[in-house]
Amino acid sequence: MVRPADGIDLGLWPITPSELVIPVDTHIHRISRNLGLTNRRTATWATAEEITAALRKFDPDDPVKYDFALCHLGVSRDCPSRPDPDKCERCVLQDVCSVWTTGRERESAKKARELRL
Numbered sequence: 206m207v208r209p210a211d212g213i214d215l216g217l218w219p220i221t222p223s224e225l226v227i228p229v230d231t232h233i234h235r236i237s238r239n240l241g242l243t244n245r246r247t248a249t250w251a252t253a254e255e256i257t258a259a260l261r262k263f264d265p266d267d268p269v270k271y272d273f274a275l276c277h278l279g280v281s282r283d284c285p286s287r288p289d290p291d292k293c294e295r296c297v298l299q300d301v302c303s304v305w306t307t308g309r310e311r312e313s314a315k316k317a318r319e320l321r322l
């Protein structure tokens with residue numbers, strides 16, 4: 206509604222994309238926590254503002270344009286709640302994902318313990 210009419214967007218609302226705040230559903234909240242866009246445990250307005258501020262670093266003119274891509278990771282179940290090598294090892298976000306890095310560290314520690322036994 207706010208982006209210029211281009212056949213997909215309608216450009217009907219008189220505000221700029223930079224003024225938008227990301228809608229935080231369960232997918233956006235979880236994946237934003239995975240990626241360090243927020244550490245907040247609840248999906249509140251403050252969380253939405255914090256995620257939007259983090260996304261603004263990537264595109265100050267349209268920080269919410271990442272909404273569909275982030276949400277779709279959750280909706281499509283391509284981003285698991287726990288580390289899943291089948292999905293995470295081919296994920297381009299793994300270097301910045303706390304679920305993957307924490308899980309990998311946990312797995313490495315477990316293997317090290319097993320080797321010592």
Ligand code: SF4
Nearest residue numbers: 284293296299302305
């Ligand atoms: S590494 Fe795994 S958990 Fe992290 S964002 Fe990618 S798919 Fe999701």
